Amino acid sequence: MSKMIFVNLPVADLPKAMAFYTALGFTNNPHFTDETAACMVWSESIMVMLLTHAKWQSFTDRPIPPSTSSEVMIAITLDSRDAVNALVDAGAAAGGTADLNPPQDHGFMYQRTLADPDGHIWEPFWMDPTAVPPSE
Template sequence: MLFVNLPVKDLAASRRFFTALGFAFNDQFADEKMEAMIIGPETFAMLLTEEYFATYTDKKIADTGEVTEAIFALGVESRRRVDELAEAAAANGGALSGETKDFGFVYTRAFTDPDGHLWEATHMNFAATQ
């Protein structure tokens, strides 16, 4: 299993944003401090309020307006789904980031969530690589 923990400023706004992108949540692992966004059968993004996130580390929380702490790449089933995610992000409080990358067998668009975390929607056509 993989749990990626992300600090967020407004937990309800983050849930609305990712719900608009089509993600579901596991409410068994939710309270006023965190939400468990389901990415896959054994993969979750744990959205934690900044205050709660800070209890897990002695380091400063990255200012995503200034630095990129990571790029969270989501493998999706089609180029169309890549476009849907990017456009939904831009329409729901996120922002597109950089140019669309089309390498034939890989198609990627990047966007930020309302907290500035950088995400990529990526479709890989493995048949085209052979």
């Protein structure tokens, strides 16, 4: 079996969260979706599990952080600067918040941030590995 990553996120409103991720280009895997959770597919190896608060709390006793805090930033690669801008713009139009952190343009790498409706931070970025400055 190839290695995969499942990012589990607590969400306040499952249908709203599913609509947001669909607007970003994720697809739903109905085999792992019910009224408490939805599996949203980014690629063959990356899935996001959207879990209602009750479902989330069946896995851990730790509190769900408020939407104003950040526990992680999930970075995903895209094929171009335009793709980064398009994803962030689509997310903002679907109820997310664009650019909680200022966009960063390092020439060889371009990144922006996007918070989903529950405050989870995504960092779509484009990078040209052939243009990375050599390390000193």
